[in-house]
Amino acid sequence: MVAYVSWWTSAWAVLLSLVTSLAAPPVSAEEQGFVNESSFYPEGPLWHAGKLYYAEMSMDRIMVWDGKTNAVFWQGPECGPTTIARSMAGGFYIFCHMGNRIQEISALGFPVRTITRDMTGEPVGNPNESVSDSIGGVYFTSSGIFGPNAPPGGRVFYITPGGEVRKVASGIAYANGLVLTRAQDKLIVGAHLERKLLAYPVTSAGHLGPAQPFLDLNPVMDAPGRSAPWFLGPDGLLFDKDSNLYVCEYGGGRVLIFDRTLKLRKELKLGSLYVNAATFGASEQVLYVGAADSNSEGKLPGKVYEIRRPLE
Numbered sequence: 211m212v213a214y215v216s217w218w219t220s221a222w223a224v225l226l227s228l229v230t231s232l233a234a235p236p237v238s239a240e241e242q243g244f245v246n247e248s249s250f251y252p253e254g255p256l257w258h259a260g261k262l263y264y265a266e267m268s269m270d271r272i273m274v275w276d277g278k279t280n281a282v283f284w285q286g287p288e289c290g291p292t293t294i295a296r297s298m299a300g301g302f303y304i305f306c307h308m309g310n311r312i313q314e315i316s317a318l319g320f321p322v323r324t325i326t327r328d329m330t331g332e333p334v335g336n337p338n339e340s341v342s343d344s345i346g347g348v349y350f351t352s353s354g355i356f357g358p359n360a361p362p363g364g365r366v367f368y369i370t371p372g373g374e375v376r377k378v379a380s381g382i383a384y385a386n387g388l389v390l391t392r393a394q395d396k397l398i399v400g401a402h403l404e405r406k407l408l409a410y411p412v413t414s415a416g417h418l419g420p421a422q423p424f425l426d427l428n429p430v431m432d433a434p435g436r437s438a439p440w441f442l443g444p445d446g447l448l449f450d451k452d453s454n455l456y457v458c459e460y461g462g463g464r465v466l467i468f469d470r471t472l473k474l475r476k477e478l479k480l481g482s483l484y485v486n487a488a489t490f491g492a493s494e495q496v497l498y499v500g501a502a503d504s505n506s507e508g509k510l511p512g513k514v515y516e517i518r519r520p521l522e
Contacts, residue, residue: 239522244513245498246280251510252500254293255489264500265291268510272304284319293339298346298371305337305350312337328367328375339387339446344394345415346371351385358440360384366399368416378418379410387458389447398424402443405431425472431462446487450494458485465499478520482513495519
């Protein structure tokens with residue numbers, strides 16, 4: 211009888227545990243760690259040749275992480291870089307957001323040329339985020355004024371594989387993050403101050419059709435119970451191979467993940483408020499995210515996060 215009671219009690223406990231686990235919401239299984247816990251406004255990460263390159267805006271430099279240590283790869287006065295992209299020549303473009311220019315460098319970090327205007331003479335302004343296409347061209351945003359009542363002065367430029375620069379879009383309410391769809395038939399651009407994403411049809415490389423609405427983020431970013439200051443909005447954008455869209459929420463401390471139907475699938479909450487850009491590592495099982503803890507204090511401290519299994 212004692213054995214029977216013991217067996218029944220154990221069986222009931224197992225059954226109760228199973229029911230409880232089925233009723234409980236799933237627990238996130240992603241793992242968060244750090245590439246650099248003491249960075250300075252890290253932004254624009256780029257995975258290349260087994261290394262992570264990223265900008266430190268407030269230190270005027272590009273860092274590189276080889277899997278063990280962080281080191282300075284390039285530094286230039288009064289640059290304030292926010293992103294880095296590969297060039298067809300085998301080097302890099304460094305986008306100096308604070309310095310209103312693009313610095314082209316060699317693969318070893320030596321200067322090649324400085325770009326301040328496009329082929330028509332129009333200033334490139336304050337370049338912000340960039341994305342490369344499949345033929346070696348690079349789209350980049352030039353944001354405009356960041357303020358609660360700022361006019362929609364954001365633009366998009368394209369650097370051809372041959373190195374020419376031309377404007378391809380304008381009239382955006384602070385043009386910020388941008389990404390190409392997997393088919394490279396649309397360029398998605400963040401209108402940060404409106405908390406919306408726009409889709410530009412790519413008619414041919416470096417040529418865009420008129421903007422179309424793509425995703426209104428206001429219902430998610432300004433949801434009931436959340437305090438959404440004017441500066442909160444979409445920053446860096448990233449698609450995975452299954453067309454899940456990763457949206458870095460600047461001012462909200464999150465990476466929002468939408469499925470291919472643009473339904474919110476998951477949110478990754480980070481310990482840094484100003485989440486600004488992300489990229490995948492050697493596989494899509496590793497996500498690297500740049501985020502600042504402050505956008506006004508000191509050297510703008512922040513962190514470079516490593517998130518394993520971001521979708522689990």
